[in-house]
Amino acid sequence: MDATRRTLLKGIGSTGVLAAAIAAGVLRPTRVYAAEYNKVAFEAKDLAGGLKGIGAASPVDSKDIVLTAPEIAENGAVVSVTVASKIPGTSSIAVFVEKNPMPLSAHFQFLNGALPEARVNVKMGQTSLIKAVAIANGKAYVTQKEVKVTMGGCGG
Amino acid sequence: MRRLSAHPDENDKGKNMADPMKIRATVSGDVCEIKVLMSHPMETGQRKESDGKLVPAHFIQTFNIAVNGKTVIDGGCGPSVSRNPVFAFKVKGPKAGDKVTVSWVDNLGEKRTDEATVA
Numbered sequence: 001m002d003a004t005r006r007t008l009l010k011g012i013g014s015t016g017v018l019a020a021a022i023a024a025g026v027l028r029p030t031r032v033y034a035a036e037y038n039k040v041a042f043e044a045k046d047l048a049g050g051l052k053g054i055g056a057a058s059p060v061d062s063k064d065i066v067l068t069a070p071e072i073a074e075n076g077a078v079v080s081v082t083v084a085s086k087i088p089g090t091s092s093i094a095v096f097v098e099k100n101p102m103p104l105s106a107h108f109q110f111l112n113g114a115l116p117e118a119r120v121n122v123k124m125g126q127t128s129l130i131k132a133v134a135i136a137n138g139k140a141y142v143t144q145k146e147v148k149v150t151m152g153g154c155g156g
Numbered sequence: 157m158r159r160l161s162a163h164p165d166e167n168d169k170g171k172n173m174a175d176p177m178k179i180r181a182t183v184s185g186d187v188c189e190i191k192v193l194m195s196h197p198m199e200t201g202q203r204k205e206s207d208g209k210l211v212p213a214h215f216i217q218t219f220n221i222a223v224n225g226k227t228v229i230d231g232g233c234g235p236s237v238s239r240n241p242v243f244a245f246k247v248k249g250p251k252a253g254d255k256v257t258v259s260w261v262d263n264l265g266e267k268r269t270d271e272a273t274v275a
Binding site (some may be wrong): 036038080118120121 | 235
């Protein structure tokens with residue numbers, strides 16, 4: 001216990017050692033504030049911009065992402081979407097509605113034991129592909145499903 | 157007629173953000189399912205009132221779920237997340253009695269934090 005403390009105190013004298021300690025996860029900075037809002041990705045007006053904004057510019061098709069959404073949504077205001085990734089090392093999942101004015105709906109980061117699975121309700125303005133993107137070890141993967149909307153949920 | 161039910165009417169709007177979130181965290185095996193319902197209008201900024209005026213955008217932008225103070229989910233939302241957002245996640249490890257804290261911040265800087273105990 002004391003020895004660790006000594007090492008730590010000595011380490012603080014040298015930035016290099018401290019940085020190494022942080023990198024090694026010994027001194028993980030405590031998260032106090034929620035992650036910053038990814039304005040660029042969420043405000044992108046097309047799918048390509050949204051994908052780029054979350055660092056998933058050219059995702060590879062994957063069968064290891066399970067996307068559950070209804071075939072037909074009578075009410076576009078509430079469409080329940082569940083995404084689960086079986087890709088090892090999945091750190092985040094994003095849900096896009098391709099034909100919405102701003103396609104990126106939600107993006108979730110999984111930390112400290114969270115499994116790469118999420119359910120969210122989204123609005124759909126019209127019939128569209130829903131794309132679920134998983135990011136694992138810096139690589140992006142995607143799967144998609146068309147949801148037919150009989151009544152839109154975005155306009156007036 | 158259905159179209160009306162898709163959008164909140166005047167009486168239904170605005171009052172709800174003061175409502176506490178509904179958080180349910182239940183353990184089965186070594187996995188804890190966390191379900192959250194947030195009360196928020198989630199206005200897209202594209203919807204028009206009957207008089208043709210745009211309703212300004214008002215939506216949750218970020219949220220955070222922590223178990224015993226440790227973040228498990230960092231989430232970002234666009235305006236296309238449904239009104240009164242519902243989320244469900246699974247986390248390995250939490251035990252009955254652990255504390256789940258959920259916070260959100262919206263595009264107007266409004267915030268809310270609520271807590272629940274894992275059952």
